Amino acid sequence: MHAIDLAFGLILDPYVLMVMIMAGLFGLFMGAIPGLSATMATALLVPVTFFMDPVPALAAIVTATAMAIFAGDIPGALLRIPGTPASAAYVDEAHAMTRRGKAELALGVSLSSAIIGGLFGSAVLASSAPVLADIALNFSSFEYFWLACMGLTCAAFVASDEPLKGFVSLLLGLFIATIGIDPMSGFPRFTFGNVDLMGGINFIPAMIGMFALAEVIRSVTTVNPQPKAPQERIGNVFKGLGPVLGRYKLNLLRGSVIGTLVGALPGAGSDIAAWISYAVSKKFSREKEKFGTGHPEGIVDAGSSNNAGLGGAWVPALVFGIPGDSITAIVIGVLYMKGMNPGPTVFLYHPELIYAVFLSFFLANLLLFPLGLLAIKSSKQLLHVPRGVLMPLILMFCIVGTFAINNTVFDVGVMLVLGLIAYMMEENGFPVAPAILGLVLGPLLEDSFMTSMIKSDGNLLAFFERPIAAGLGVVTLLIWIAPLFIHLRRRYASPAGDV
Amino acid sequence: MLRRTLLSLAGAAAVLAATGLAAPAARAEWPERPITIIVPWGAGGGTDAVGRIIASLMEKDLGQPVNVVNRTGGSGVVGHSAIATADPDGYTLGVVTVEIAMMHWQGLTDLSYKDYAVLGQVNLDPGGLMVGEDSPYKSAKDLLAAIKAKPKGTFKASGTGQGGIWHLGLAGWMLSEGLPGDQVTWVPSQGSAPALKDMVAGGVDLVTSSLAEGRALIEAGKVRPLANMGTERLGIFPDVPTLKEATGSDWTVGAWRVIAGPKGIPDAIVQKASASLEKAYKSKEFQDFMKSRGFGTVWRGPKEATEFMASADKDLGEVMKKAGLVK
Numbered sequence: 001m002h003a004i005d006l007a008f009g010l011i012l013d014p015y016v017l018m019v020m021i022m023a024g025l026f027g028l029f030m031g032a033i034p035g036l037s038a039t040m041a042t043a044l045l046v047p048v049t050f051f052m053d054p055v056p057a058l059a060a061i062v063t064a065t066a067m068a069i070f071a072g073d074i075p076g077a078l079l080r081i082p083g084t085p086a087s088a089a090y091v092d093e094a095h096a097m098t099r100r101g102k103a104e105l106a107l108g109v110s111l112s113s114a115i116i117g118g119l120f121g122s123a124v125l126a127s128s129a130p131v132l133a134d135i136a137l138n139f140s141s142f143e144y145f146w147l148a149c150m151g152l153t154c155a156a157f158v159a160s161d162e163p164l165k166g167f168v169s170l171l172l173g174l175f176i177a178t179i180g181i182d183p184m185s186g187f188p189r190f191t192f193g194n195v196d197l198m199g200g201i202n203f204i205p206a207m208i209g210m211f212a213l214a215e216v217i218r219s220v221t222t223v224n225p226q227p228k229a230p231q232e233r234i235g236n237v238f239k240g241l242g243p244v245l246g247r248y249k250l251n252l253l254r255g256s257v258i259g260t261l262v263g264a265l266p267g268a269g270s271d272i273a274a275w276i277s278y279a280v281s282k283k284f285s286r287e288k289e290k291f292g293t294g295h296p297e298g299i300v301d302a303g304s305s306n307n308a309g310l311g312g313a314w315v316p317a318l319v320f321g322i323p324g325d326s327i328t329a330i331v332i333g334v335l336y337m338k339g340m341n342p343g344p345t346v347f348l349y350h351p352e353l354i355y356a357v358f359l360s361f362f363l364a365n366l367l368l369f370p371l372g373l374l375a376i377k378s379s380k381q382l383l384h385v386p387r388g389v390l391m392p393l394i395l396m397f398c399i400v401g402t403f404a405i406n407n408t409v410f411d412v413g414v415m416l417v418l419g420l421i422a423y424m425m426e427e428n429g430f431p432v433a434p435a436i437l438g439l440v441l442g443p444l445l446e447d448s449f450m451t452s453m454i455k456s457d458g459n460l461l462a463f464f465e466r467p468i469a470a471g472l473g474v475v476t477l478l479i480w481i482a483p484l485f486i487h488l489r490r491r492y493a494s495p496a497g498d499v
Numbered sequence: 500m501l502r503r504t505l506l507s508l509a510g511a512a513a514v515l516a517a518t519g520l521a522a523p524a525a526r527a528e529w530p531e532r533p534i535t536i537i538v539p540w541g542a543g544g545g546t547d548a549v550g551r552i553i554a555s556l557m558e559k560d561l562g563q564p565v566n567v568v569n570r571t572g573g574s575g576v577v578g579h580s581a582i583a584t585a586d587p588d589g590y591t592l593g594v595v596t597v598e599i600a601m602m603h604w605q606g607l608t609d610l611s612y613k614d615y616a617v618l619g620q621v622n623l624d625p626g627g628l629m630v631g632e633d634s635p636y637k638s639a640k641d642l643l644a645a646i647k648a649k650p651k652g653t654f655k656a657s658g659t660g661q662g663g664i665w666h667l668g669l670a671g672w673m674l675s676e677g678l679p680g681d682q683v684t685w686v687p688s689q690g691s692a693p694a695l696k697d698m699v700a701g702g703v704d705l706v707t708s709s710l711a712e713g714r715a716l717i718e719a720g721k722v723r724p725l726a727n728m729g730t731e732r733l734g735i736f737p738d739v740p741t742l743k744e745a746t747g748s749d750w751t752v753g754a755w756r757v758i759a760g761p762k763g764i765p766d767a768i769v770q771k772a773s774a775s776l777e778k779a780y781k782s783k784e785f786q787d788f789m790k791s792r793g794f795g796t797v798w799r800g801p802k803e804a805t806e807f808m809a810s811a812d813k814d815l816g817e818v819m820k821k822a823g824l825v826k
Binding site for chain 1: 541544568569570571574576577580605607652655657660661662684685686687688689692693695696697699700701702703715716719721
């Protein structure tokens with residue numbers, strides 16, 4: 001109880017509240033501008049939060065991402081261009097509503113479902129993470145090895161349409177993670193005698209490069225005309241909102257549940273949550289034929305789902321140090337920088353900070369209401385920012401921010417090289433998210449495997465000797481075998497079918 | 500007029516002689532511009548916190564900004580060499596940690612304590628001996644008897660990376676008991692927090708990091724402290740005996756932090772900076788801060804601290820050679 005009181009004190013500090021409002025405005029801006037995503041907002045925030053205490057730093061990221069995911073719906077509805085990938089699933093639907101003169105209703109539904117989904121995700125995070133952390137206290141390196149395997153498996157298969165390309169990207173991330181001094185024997189790997197490389201590839205510069213710089217390069221190389229700012233005047237977004245929400249309250253719940261679960265899966269974030277929720281909504285709707293013609297039902301599902309996913313992704317990130325999406329992959333780096341090493345013990349060492357983070361989730365989603373309305377009202381100006389000014393600014397920010405973290409030019413080089421690699425990967429259809437997961441989970445996988453081997457004197461069966469480890473191991477092996485099994489069944493099943 | 504000039508000339512000559520400084524006597528009093536303190540470990544860690552509070556207290560005392568810069572990487576090599584190779588003008592100082600007495604033995608660098616002008620030691624955290632709450636061993640004596648009775652490698656310990664200070668703490672203890680340095684298998688970890696967590700989860704049998712690092716888990720009743728490997732009992736755990744009290748062993752080990760600059764800083768500046776550092780050390784803010792973090796406080800001036808570092812360098816080198824950790 002004491003920790004919760006302290007947490008309220010930490011979050012209701014005027015400085016923290018001011019940081020949250022500023023971060024919220026920043027997030028709305030990043031989300032509303034097509035091409036700038038919530039992950040990029042987080043990557044660009046890191047150098048700024050570097051100079052803050054843990055609570056304002058994390059609250060800033062929480063607020064900015066919640067705002068950005070909603071704000072992505074604004075250009076989606078008005079211009080048929082999703083502001084962030086998380087809005088892509090229902091961009092046609094929202095724009096169809098605008099064409100039918102219901103832009104206000106589309107944005108109102110987006111905003112209110114985002115708030116409700118976000119609050120639901122926050123509640124799940126706040127209630128489940130401490131319970132899971134209590135269980136996770138019993139996890140040793142054997143359990144973590146299987147968790148890391150499961151995370152990497154998800155990363156390769158869930159995060160992309162083409163598992164093979166996802167797998168290649170994952171291996172690249174794992175390779176980068178092996179650079180530096182081997183944590184077990186102290187042997188330098190791929191360092192070429194370079195002292196900077198001995199410490200390994202620093203994670204934050206890698207993230208800024210892969211998410212922010214890659215996007216800057218893309219905007220330079222593709223000739224996209226500046227989207228025309230919308231001409232419509234946005235009226236009262238609350239008109240007719242009540243009945244729609246009342247009618248689809250079950251959709252709100254379903255979208256939130258799916259969003260939180262998908263968010264918690266490593267490698268799958270808000271964008272995938274929105275696609276799945278939209279598909280589920282369509283499949284189970286009584287009015288399937290209305291989908292795609294400007295029908296709010298799918299927007300309710302997917303709009304709540306992508307915001308709920310944000311909270312869900314923090315569950316495995318805080319409890320196991322395994323990121324649920326690319327945003328929390330960056331957050332894990334921030335947690336280490338702030339001395340709040342993710343894992344079950346953070347709940348013992350710093351309970352007040354963890355509760356303060358939970359509170360910031362609720363507060364951020366409540367802030368979404370006034371700030372979201374502001375963003376809708378000022379959408380015309382927001383979408384009018386010239387890219388020729390914006391992109392050089394972001395590039396400058398990438399370089400200065402990367403340098404500021406360790407005061408070394410080496411990190412700037414890491415950022416530039418990985419940004420270029422990420423750009424080339426995405427241009428050729430290789431998803432970047434698995435590489436990031438590989439980079440984050442690689443050290444965990446290696447450490448947990450090596451320490452387990454030392455503990456068991458090289459006996460591989462030790463991975464199945466502890467009950468929880470055995471359970472996790474069997475599930476992981478089943479996931480690996482399943483595709484092969486399905487393939488064989490398809491091949492040998494009678495061509496005529498048995499139905 | 501002439502007399503005054505002569506007097507000041509004589510004064511300048513005296514200063515020159517005292518400092519051994521070849522620079523013109525007109526050189527202004529140190530410090531006349533901002534000072535940088537290099538921390539060789541990451542922001543948010545213990546060394547960073549100590550560096551930052553020292554910086555803020557010295558800033559108040561000296562009236563010049565004292566900035567903290569983290570230069571991480573290469574297991575501390577990057578930051579330590581940045582301190583050693585800075586201009587010896589007193590404007591670049593740094594926090595030098597126990598690793599300086601170890602990494603040259605491992606062949607990671609040529610740097611040793613000899614490359615620094617030491618201002619003073621501010622901290623010493625003795626190693627500890629901890630087991631999980633469900634461990635059958637209630638005292639260091641019981642544990643040692645069991646380690647001796649069982650075959651080599653039966654027990655697993657953790658606390659830091661391979662060849663890290665707490666690994667040496669364990670190896671030195673075993674050697675002092677006439678056992679092989681690797682009687683207990685060392686399981687490398689990324690620091691004491693993950694090692695303690697792994698012990699709570701049943702992954703390893705004992706952890707030898709400092710009791711301060713295990714404080715949260717000890718207070719939560721998940722970890723049992725058996726001994727501390729220092730010369731006297733700790734203020735935060737007055738009931739936990741020293742290793743000597745518990746087992747009779749003379750082995751002691753500790754992690755420490757000294758404030759130092761590159762070798763070659765003029766002696767006058769070293770004295771002045773050291774006086775300012777001592778003032779910071781004695782302040783209530785510093786003492787309260789160290790107490791709240793559970794860090795041990797020790798003051799040694801430039802000479803004593805250098806001697807201390809030399810003896811630590813020798814002791815740790817010996818253990819590393821015997822334990823086979825020297826490359």
